[in-house]
Amino acid sequence: MTAATPAGRPASDARRAGRLVYLAVVGLLCAWVLVPIYFLLVNTLSSPEAVNNFPKAFWPEFDLASLTFFAQFAGMLKALTNSVLVAALTMVMSILIGAPAGYALSRFDFPGKAAFRLLVMLTRAFPLPLLALPLAVMFIQTGLDDTIFGLALVHTTLALPFAVLITFSLFSGIPIELEESAWTLGCTRLSAFIKVVLPLILPGITASAIFAFVISWNEVFAAAVLTIENRTLTAFLLQNLDTSPLHLKFAGGFILVVPALVFIFAVRKYLFAMWGIANR
Amino acid sequence: MTPRYLPYLLILPVTLFLGLFFLYPFVLVAMQAFDGGGRFSLENFQEVVDYWKFPISLRNTLLLAAAVVPVQLALALLMATMVTRMQKGRDLVLYIWTIPLGISDLAAGIIWLAIFEQSGFLNSMMSGLGLIDRPMNLLSYQNLGLAFLAIALAEIWRATAIMLVILVAGIGLIPKEYYEAAEVFGASPWQRFIRITLPLLRPSLQTALILRVILAFEVFAVVAALGGTLFPVLMSQTYAYQFELLNGGAAAAVALIILAISIAATLVILRVLRVPKGATI
Numbered sequence: 001m002t003a004a005t006p007a008g009r010p011a012s013d014a015r016r017a018g019r020l021v022y023l024a025v026v027g028l029l030c031a032w033v034l035v036p037i038y039f040l041l042v043n044t045l046s047s048p049e050a051v052n053n054f055p056k057a058f059w060p061e062f063d064l065a066s067l068t069f070f071a072q073f074a075g076m077l078k079a080l081t082n083s084v085l086v087a088a089l090t091m092v093m094s095i096l097i098g099a100p101a102g103y104a105l106s107r108f109d110f111p112g113k114a115a116f117r118l119l120v121m122l123t124r125a126f127p128l129p130l131l132a133l134p135l136a137v138m139f140i141q142t143g144l145d146d147t148i149f150g151l152a153l154v155h156t157t158l159a160l161p162f163a164v165l166i167t168f169s170l171f172s173g174i175p176i177e178l179e180e181s182a183w184t185l186g187c188t189r190l191s192a193f194i195k196v197v198l199p200l201i202l203p204g205i206t207a208s209a210i211f212a213f214v215i216s217w218n219e220v221f222a223a224a225v226l227t228i229e230n231r232t233l234t235a236f237l238l239q240n241l242d243t244s245p246l247h248l249k250f251a252g253g254f255i256l257v258v259p260a261l262v263f264i265f266a267v268r269k270y271l272f273a274m275w276g277i278a279n280r
Numbered sequence: 281m282t283p284r285y286l287p288y289l290l291i292l293p294v295t296l297f298l299g300l301f302f303l304y305p306f307v308l309v310a311m312q313a314f315d316g317g318g319r320f321s322l323e324n325f326q327e328v329v330d331y332w333k334f335p336i337s338l339r340n341t342l343l344l345a346a347a348v349v350p351v352q353l354a355l356a357l358l359m360a361t362m363v364t365r366m367q368k369g370r371d372l373v374l375y376i377w378t379i380p381l382g383i384s385d386l387a388a389g390i391i392w393l394a395i396f397e398q399s400g401f402l403n404s405m406m407s408g409l410g411l412i413d414r415p416m417n418l419l420s421y422q423n424l425g426l427a428f429l430a431i432a433l434a435e436i437w438r439a440t441a442i443m444l445v446i447l448v449a450g451i452g453l454i455p456k457e458y459y460e461a462a463e464v465f466g467a468s469p470w471q472r473f474i475r476i477t478l479p480l481l482r483p484s485l486q487t488a489l490i491l492r493v494i495l496a497f498e499v500f501a502v503v504a505a506l507g508g509t510l511f512p513v514l515m516s517q518t519y520a521y522q523f524e525l526l527n528g529g530a531a532a533a534v535a536l537i538i539l540a541i542s543i544a545a546t547l548v549i550l551r552v553l554r555v556p557k558g559a560t561i
């Protein structure tokens with residue numbers, strides 16, 4: 001960088017201008033992401049009257065009436081609880097089912113491995129929520145219809161390919177030599193895994209579990225198709241889009257966004273590592 | 281010391297699960313779509329395609345994808361190259377730029393509704409600047425173009441992050457030596473981007489595009505929140521068939537059409553951006 005141009009005034013001026021443009025674009029792109037969220041925050045923290053009023057103030061009045069209205073709206077708290085439960089179940093199931101497969105992919109070469117990888121990849125490349133339609137019929141036959149567990153099963157299908165590929169990349173990042181030395185010191189395969197691999201992998205597993213949580217928390221279509229009485233928050237909001245007042249929509253939207261902010265912050269370190277290898 | 285069946289034991293749960301909840305329902309949805317009173321027929325497809333809303337929703341879906349995906353690709357590439365040059369504040373900027381990754385399409389629709397609705401922030405801003413006297417109804421049949429713009433903006437806002445993450449991860453895998461060598465030979469930043477970054481990023485570009493295009497054909501909640509019935513798309517047709525018209529066969533047929541379009545798009549992307557054998561980093 002430094003030796004390429006002779007150190008003269010015009011060059012350094014140009015570089016400073018370039019630097020300014022660069023910073024301005026970065027700032028602009030940050031604003032592009034943040035300002036819409038800020039607007040939602042303003043609406044959420046304003047009274048219902050202010051939300052429906054015109055013109056709108058550009059700062060919140062810190063009135064909790066909209067949020068209280070949201071909390072007292074019939075069925076809303078139950079929908080919120082359902083969302084949390086489904087997402088938690090999805091998180092647990094996708095890790096418990098997915099992580100062993102990720103381990104197998106990273107540690108063993110076995111006939112059929114390529115076919116298995118293809119199956120997992122295929123799942124990710126398909127518009128999965130569409131499969132909720134036949135599942136609705138299947139669930140009625142088995143009594144799983146309109147249950148939290150039934151929906152969690154579908155969301156687990158959505159989250160599984162990610163869980164498998166992410167844990168695959170995490171396990172691949174841990175040298176097998178660590179495990180092998182544990183075996184020579186008298187550990188069995190299982191105890192070596194628990195004592196050596198698990199502690200190293202736990203933060204990454206947590207990150208991919210959170211990712212599964214977010215996938216379920218955000219899912220709209222399957223949730224709307226598969227639940228009637230036990231609606232999740234997304235399904236509830238979607239169903240009432242035509243009829244619900246603005247302040248209810250905005251408060252609901254805000255409640256949907258908050259966990260996203262927290263979770264992305266929690267997994268930010270792993271986001272790129274997870275995608276980097278999972279995409280090979 | 282490892283029994284030969286161990287890997288199979290480990291992948292068994294996933295295989296069973298995907299078989300039961302992915303392959304089996306897929307067969308079911310196909311059977312339902314091709315079922316006309318107990319035998320194979322194309323009646324459902326005929327019915328769906330002949331419905332007056334079908335050409336509109338197909339056109340809307342494709343138009344939206346065509347408008348949104350290229351912008352997202354360009355934006356994600358810009359963001360990814362900017363981030364790799366960044367020394368200070370990289371983590372913070374990356375966090376901010378990836379926030380939409382965790383935000384659902386429904387929430388994104390609601391967020392942009394706050395801007396575009398009649399008493400929303402865009403109207404407030406315009407009236408504050410004295411451009412309009414009273415709030416305009418921006419999302420209506422009179423302003424279909426504007427409704428399209430609102431939906432496209434919401435989609436771009438929401439789903440650029442997923443491409444960004446894949447591309448940043450991909451750029452991280454390109455060895456620094458290539459850039460150093462290019463600099464020694466006097467390549468400009470633009471040349472380095474065109475000659476090194478883009479070709480070596482091909483596998484990541486492929487993944488990002490496939491994922492994004494498939495999701496673009498599935499667009500639903502953003503449209504529902506912003507346009508309602510103004511702007512029918514394929515997915516909202518599926519939803520309407522299932523719930524309002526209670527016609528499972530037709531819903532399955534639309535679902536299969538979406539699937540066919542997704543597969544076709546995937547094949548095209550795989551072909552256009554194919555990675556020569558043995559050319560991975």
